[in-house]
Amino acid sequence: MTDHFIEDKSNKVTVDVEGHDGKVDFNDLKTGGFIKQRQKDLFAVRLRCPGGRLSTDKLVEISKLAHKYSKKSVVHFSFRQSLEILYVDYKDFHELVAELKKIGQEVASCGPRVRVPTACGGCEYNPNGLTDTQAMAKMVDEKFFGTRTPHKFKTCFSGCPIDCARTKEMDYGFQGVVEPVWDEEACTGCTICSEACKEDAIEAHPVSGKPIFDPMKCIYCGDCIRACPTETWKAKRYGHIVRIGGKHGRHPMESVEVCKFLPDEKVPDAIHKTVEWYNANGKRGERIGNTLKRVGLTHYLDYMEPVFKSGSPADWVVPAQGVKKD
Amino acid sequence: MTEETKANASLDLRGVVCPINFVKAKLKLDMLETGEVLELMLDSGEPIQNVPKSIKEEGHKILEVKKLDGYFSLKVQKG
Incomplete structure (x- = not known):
């Protein structure tokens, strides 16, 4: 087509x-x-x-x-x-x-405006899902669909780091994450978390079997929480990684991460303000990724600060947890 | 781990790939009464990454985990 x-x-x-x-x-x-x-x-x-x-x-x-x-x-x-x-x-x-x-069915939209959001199954029924992507997509569609922008503006929601909705190639994408916290008291040293972690962020202590957690490797998928038999790994908070400026097409661009753990209730604000910024700074026919390149990411981040401060800055990492290596 | 829990049944799933291993575990658990314990043997790698998550999500409780040579032994209580 x-x-x-x-x-x-x-x-x-x-x-x-x-x-x-x-x-x-x-x-x-x-x-x-x-x-x-x-x-x-x-x-x-x-x-x-x-x-x-x-x-x-x-x-x-x-x-x-x-x-x-x-x-x-x-x-x-x-x-x-x-x-x-x-x-x-x-x-x-x-x-x-x-x-x-x-029958209650609307026709979609093309052209330079906020498009119909896409989403994976999300936490409603997908075992990997961390966020209710379907509810978010519905909300964004109701609130923002058809809003005029300098060029097309595509949004999407992925429920976990597998990122089936492809937030990395979207004008504005939200990917579900969970921050894990570990409770030493409840830990039996069973080592399942270190096996379950596909990122090698958890190593089992050779003697006690308790986790040694490397925050630099964690991608917040929650596999440790799901696998832990004793609820030793728990969810501290759920949220979205926010990515901006990606696109596919003739000249694909990868998006950049601008916020981590943005809570659900701040998603509408994030989109509202981003569209506002885009409309104020974007040239006609320019995707937001190119506007960011031209105007500068800092300019955008300054503008978004009131919203993004309810999450964590993009370079934030979870504190190291678990037992000491030696 | 403290003292060992006695298992009512045992299932060796070594060499059984995902998700067949989980399906087999599930069928075995279906045959047990609530509160009874199934001992499972699972390979390292994918099986141990996936099966315990699914067992938990089905409402069962993992009582014990033992890491053995290249595989794991789990005691699962039917929920």
Whole structure:
């Protein structure tokens, strides 16, 4: 699927649409998820599915509409988890949108604005999940979807350091983390944590078996907490690593980490202020990663300080824990 | 570890890969009564990284862990 949304064509066409007075403003389409196809008059209609989650009831209804309006009876799962109804004649837009509305399904958005957030399954049902990514995606979609920005602004939520939602290549990404704390009294020296840690951040003491923890290696996945039979490793706090300025495309960029352990309730503030900063500093057609390069990360961090101070600075590390090496 | 807990059943999962080892442990635990103890033998590496987490998440209690030569012996109490 090409991403030729009909932006800036500034043309208005008159078409025969039954029951309407026949005006389709192509400029209006850019705010909606109508994506021009190679085939004449045909468009892909991108639905708004934050986090890629749909109720089965809705899916059945969407399926009926796709069957009715897709000239080829096909849908496509977009790379950002939204369902696209392919081969829709633009003369059917009004009717399709009205029918979608009836079942509570909105159309997504293209162009220079906050896009539908993506998310993994999160802590609701994924055993690795540390944050409720689905709830966060829903919240961000409700609060920020469609907000104008200098260029597209993609957000995502990963529930753990495996980072399936790819926060490292997102304009603004949130990845779940947990800070582990160890309680010597309850520890039996069973060594399971040192086995469970895939980062070699925990070494078992050769005699007592108790953990020797290297904070520099910890990526806050919580495997030690999950594996510990005696609840000796506990969660001190959950939060998000915040990453900014990543993108894929022709010239991929890796995002930079700007905050650790940002609590759930600060996520809306972080997005709000970041969009504010982007709109104040970004040039038209410039992704936020490039704005950061041009204006400077420090400028952004200064602006974000009131929000990010509720987390930890990006270079923060958990204190060393466990028994001494010798 | 203090004195050893007596096991009601034993299952040697050495050489059994993930997640089959967990499924086998789960099936064995299903046959026990709540409070009874299953002794499990698990290889180092992936099995010991994954199986104890899953056992805990299913609501069972790991009472004892012994590190032996290249493998682990666990005592699991059915929850």
